[in-house]
Amino acid sequence: MTIHARTVSPATRGPSLDRRLFMQGAGGLTFAVALGLPASAAEAKRVDLSPWVTLATDGTIMIRGPAIEMGQGSRTSLPLIFAEEMDADWSKVQIVRAAPIDAVYGNPGFGGAMYTAGSSAVTGYYKALRQFGAQVRMVLLDNAARHWNVPITELTTEPSVVVHKASNRRLGYGEIAAFAEVPAKAPEVRESDLKDPSRFRLIGHDVMRVELPTKINGTADYAINLKLPGMIYGAVLRTPVPGDTPATIDDTAAKAVRGFIQTVPLPYGVGVLADSTAAALAAKDALKVTWARKAKGWGFDSEKGLKEFAAAARDPARPSKPWETAGTGAAALATAASVHEAEYACDFAYHAQMEPLNAIAAVAPDGQSCGLWVGTQSQTMAVTATANTLGISPDKVAFHEHLLGGGFGRRGPRDMEFVVDAVLLSNAVKKPVKMVWSREDDVRNGRFHPLTAHHMRAGFDASGKLIAWHHRKAADIVTEFQDPVRYQKAGQKDFIGMLGAELKTYGIPNRQVDQITMDSGMRTQALRGIGFGPNKWAVEVFLDELALSRGADPLAFRLDLLKDAPRARAVVEKAGQMADWGRKRDGRGLGVAYIDYSGTQIAGVVEVSVDRANGQIKLHDVWIAMDCGVAVQPDNIVAQTEGCVVYGIGLALSERITMVDGEVQQSNFYDYLIPRMRDVPPIHVELIVTQNHPTGVGQMATPVIAPAISNAVAALTGKRLRHMPMTPDRVLSVLKA
Amino acid sequence: MSIAFRVNGRQVTADADPESRLLWYLRDQLELTGTRYGCGSGLCGACMVHVNGERAFSCQTTLRDIADKSVTTIEGLSPDSSHPVQKAWLAESVPQCGYCQSGQIMSAADLLAKTPNPTRDQIVEHMSTNLCRCGTYPRIVKAIERAAREA
Numbered sequence: 010m011t012i013h014a015r016t017v018s019p020a021t022r023g024p025s026l027d028r029r030l031f032m033q034g035a036g037g038l039t040f041a042v043a044l045g046l047p048a049s050a051a052e053a054k055r056v057d058l059s060p061w062v063t064l065a066t067d068g069t070i071m072i073r074g075p076a077i078e079m080g081q082g083s084r085t086s087l088p089l090i091f092a093e094e095m096d097a098d099w100s101k102v103q104i105v106r107a108a109p110i111d112a113v114y115g116n117p118g119f120g121g122a123m124y125t126a127g128s129s130a131v132t133g134y135y136k137a138l139r140q141f142g143a144q145v146r147m148v149l150l151d152n153a154a155r156h157w158n159v160p161i162t163e164l165t166t167e168p169s170v171v172v173h174k175a176s177n178r179r180l181g182y183g184e185i186a187a188f189a190e191v192p193a194k195a196p197e198v199r200e201s202d203l204k205d206p207s208r209f210r211l212i213g214h215d216v217m218r219v220e221l222p223t224k225i226n227g228t229a230d231y232a233i234n235l236k237l238p239g240m241i242y243g244a245v246l247r248t249p250v251p252g253d254t255p256a257t258i259d260d261t262a263a264k265a266v267r268g269f270i271q272t273v274p275l276p277y278g279v280g281v282l283a284d285s286t287a288a289a290l291a292a293k294d295a296l297k298v299t300w301a302r303k304a305k306g307w308g309f310d311s312e313k314g315l316k317e318f319a320a321a322a323r324d325p326a327r328p329s330k331p332w333e334t335a336g337t338g339a340a341a342l343a344t345a346a347s348v349h350e351a352e353y354a355c356d357f358a359y360h361a362q363m364e365p366l367n368a369i370a371a372v373a374p375d376g377q378s379c380g381l382w383v384g385t386q387s388q389t390m391a392v393t394a395t396a397n398t399l400g401i402s403p404d405k406v407a408f409h410e411h412l413l414g415g416g417f418g419r420r421g422p423r424d425m426e427f428v429v430d431a432v433l434l435s436n437a438v439k440k441p442v443k444m445v446w447s448r449e450d451d452v453r454n455g456r457f458h459p460l461t462a463h464h465m466r467a468g469f470d471a472s473g474k475l476i477a478w479h480h481r482k483a484a485d486i487v488t489e490f491q492d493p494v495r496y497q498k499a500g501q502k503d504f505i506g507m508l509g510a511e512l513k514t515y516g517i518p519n520r521q522v523d524q525i526t527m528d529s530g531m532r533t534q535a536l537r538g539i540g541f542g543p544n545k546w547a548v549e550v551f552l553d554e555l556a557l558s559r560g561a562d563p564l565a566f567r568l569d570l571l572k573d574a575p576r577a578r579a580v581v582e583k584a585g586q587m588a589d590w591g592r593k594r595d596g597r598g599l600g601v602a603y604i605d606y607s608g609t610q611i612a613g614v615v616e617v618s619v620d621r622a623n624g625q626i627k628l629h630d631v632w633i634a635m636d637c638g639v640a641v642q643p644d645n646i647v648a649q650t651e652g653c654v655v656y657g658i659g660l661a662l663s664e665r666i667t668m669v670d671g672e673v674q675q676s677n678f679y680d681y682l683i684p685r686m687r688d689v690p691p692i693h694v695e696l697i698v699t700q701n702h703p704t705g706v707g708q709m710a711t712p713v714i715a716p717a718i719s720n721a722v723a724a725l726t727g728k729r730l731r732h733m734p735m736t737p738d739r740v741l742s743v744l745k746a
Numbered sequence: 747m748s749i750a751f752r753v754n755g756r757q758v759t760a761d762a763d764p765e766s767r768l769l770w771y772l773r774d775q776l777e778l779t780g781t782r783y784g785c786g787s788g789l790c791g792a793c794m795v796h797v798n799g800e801r802a803f804s805c806q807t808t809l810r811d812i813a814d815k816s817v818t819t820i821e822g823l824s825p826d827s828s829h830p831v832q833k834a835w836l837a838e839s840v841p842q843c844g845y846c847q848s849g850q851i852m853s854a855a856d857l858l859a860k861t862p863n864p865t866r867d868q869i870v871e872h873m874s875t876n877l878c879r880c881g882t883y884p885r886i887v888k889a890i891e892r893a894a895r896e897a
């Protein structure tokens with residue numbers, strides 16, 4: 010076999026696996042490779058010592074899972090992609106959590122960071138893990154060929170076995186590991202060396218997610234369940250608005266709580282320590298704290314704020330940042346034969362992951378090292394936040410990854426404030442501290458999907474062709490608050506807030522999307538659907554209004570605009586067929602929406618009725634058609650999509666955070682209403698499986714739901730809902746208007 | 747004050763405030779952490795257990811409430827995940843993040859104990875007590891139907 014020498018040159022470092030493969034031979038085989046971005050000298054050293062895969066002589070294959078697990082399944086699906094190309098026997102695979110090292114385990118499709126977000130795990134790691142798996146298989150083949158003294162071309166593999174058909178000999182991967190020699194240079198793998206998809210045994214074939222058995226018997230290892238020797242419990246009362254500080258602290262009543270240990274003043278609030286979670290939360294609730302009221306957010310009122318946002322979006326004199334421009338942009342409106350205009354809005358919304366935020370930290374007596382146990386969307390950001398808080402280097406943080414009881418974006422802010430809470434409390438007493446937010450803390454300290462106002466204009470030419478599009482969106486800059494580091498790296502582009510406002514597939518020649526940046530002083534963050542939520546709400550409802558203004562069928566209108574996007578057309582057509590679009594229903598309306606979500610093509614149709622007495626929208630069916638390219642785990646993709654729909658129903662109909670004088674008004678599931686089983690209609694999902702590179706699935710259906718519902722209500726009643734969520738009071742007032 | 751009760755067949759004598767909540771006693775004292783904290787207010791069902799064979803929100807149940815009673819948690823539902831509801835849950839790949847699922851399973855087991863062949867409407871009515879933010883509801887329905895069939 011020819012082994013090509015590879016060198017690492019920065020110029021060739023791209024998302025592909027154009028990197029060194031490191032291997033060692035002691036006690037089986039270990040394989041390492043750096044997937045992240047260029048490492049520092051110190052990190053480069055750790056690369057050598059940080060395996061991706063270990064093949065033991067008994068045939069056990071340990072594969073590192075670089076993505077955290079929050080229910081989306083990538084703890085299983087990433088190692089499975091590797092195992093596919095290695096041709097591993099899945100029953101011999103053990104998945105081990107990867108150490109927090111970006112340079113080794115970072116997502117090549119996500120800036121090289123260990124950051125499970127943006128539905129980017131499978132799409133970002135896919136190519137690299139396939140190539141890496143194929144390289145490891147080649148090393149095993151090469152060793153078997155030399156062992157038997159036969160040409161490598163006569164060898165094939167079956168799961169975890171190398172086979173020489175001509176002599177009817179077989180060698181298990183574990184047997185090979187016992188004698189294998191590691192080549193000095195890693196074998197080169199070309200695209201053509203990868204498996205043809207028709208030979209996939211794992212990709213496209215459902216396997217059980219590895220952690221599933223722990224989720225039916227109570228043993229799943231969320232950080233909130235952990236108890237360490239000598240551990241005490243903490244809770245934190247935070248300033249209602251970001252950036253403020255406590256002015257006065259009265260902890261008299263807190264001290265009277267049985268189990269209270271001590272109060273810990275913090276820069277942004279007040280912590281309490283106690284001998285149980287219940288006592289810590291009770292003592293925290295008993296604190297009386299006044300605030301300095303120096304931060305920007307005091308005085309902010311979300312209802313008034315939205316009016317200001319809307320005025321800013323409407324005001325052409327208001328300066329804006331360009332997001333997308335095509336053709337002659339908004340200038341083309343001047344040449345249009347007719348111009349349409351409409352305004353849309355979205356309220357703040359809350360993640361409501363079922364496991365409230367929590368973390369356990371154990372700062373050493375000398376303050377120079379720290380153990381950390383947490384469910385986080387970024388292992389390395391959690392480590393960095395801990396190190397920065399204590400002024401120690403990241404290698405002094407012993408990080409322990411846990412399952413997440415839901416993420417949806419909430420567990421991924423750069424500052425990891427819930428980790429810092431635990432670290433500061435532990436640092437005050439140099440003992441292990443489990444810090445838990447109550448549900449009320451989790452709501453009030455939420456980092457929300459932003460308040461947004463959209464001013465839309467579009468123009469048709471004399472022949473009725475849609476030729477101009479102008480979307481002005483006013484909102485806080487989400488990226489700057491959530492992740493100042495990436496915000497600067499991205500040249501101060503608010504990609505978290507703005508993604509989804511662009512129109513990649515619709516054939517509208519002249520387009521312009523502008524962002525008007527507001528500053529409410531509130532906390533904002535990516536939430537399932539990210540920018541696509543508010544942006545596609547405005548886009549897909551406006552398109553529907555445009556269709557109706559021409560007397561066109563909304564589905565046919567979209568298909569027409571998608572002439573040059575066959576994959577997009579296919580999902581829209583499919584969703585229409587599934588819903589039997591053309592069939593009129595008595596007292597019911599159908600609405601459609603379509604999204605190109607980072608390459609995933611998705612369309613949805615909903616069937617609704619409206620109770621005109623109380624304004625309640627009732628959903629009867631939801632149909633979703635989706636093309637995410639290669640479907641790595643099809644049933645899991647369907648499950649994710651069902652979950653996305655349920656999440657989308659909540660955002661569409663009932664979920665709403667309001668603020669008065671900077672303070673969040675909601676506190677628990679009685680005033681922040683997320684869908685219950687009775688709110689969810691039958692959901693029908695069909696995948697259109699193509700051989701395109703796999704794209705994301707974890708949030709793509711969520712933003713489809715709200716616009717589809719507004720469009721269905723319009724089809725049924727002729728009235729247009731333009732403010733999300735479409736609560737009964739809003740529905741009633743629109744119906745009466 | 748000490749209060750005696752049984753948990754998963756084991757006799758427990760709690761030396762604790764009788765007004766303290768069963769949820770935290772289970773989690774922090776007995777280390778039965780399959781019972782989850784979600785809202786603390788009887789709104790989400792993550793903390794669902796059985797008390798004398800009936801489902802109950804452990805966050806709303808005081809130790810006084812369960813004196814001399816018998817509590818079953820997810821850990822005691824079966825010794826080896828063999829309860830028909832647990833088996834159906836795996837067969838339908840219900841859990842996503844999994845955090846709510848102990849409570850869902852305890853609610854479903856309670857439903858099937860009383861109503862071995864529930865209609866879809868009965869399932870929806872009963873299970874609307876339990877929130878699942880991951881949106882596993884469609885699969886919960888299928889799993890309950892399966893458990894009813896296969897029990």
Ligand code: FES
Binds near residue numbers: 782789791793803
């Ligand atoms: S924690 Fe008991 S109902 Fe939510």
Ligand code: FES
Binds near residue numbers: 844877879881882
């Ligand atoms: S599985 Fe995540 S909340 Fe239900």
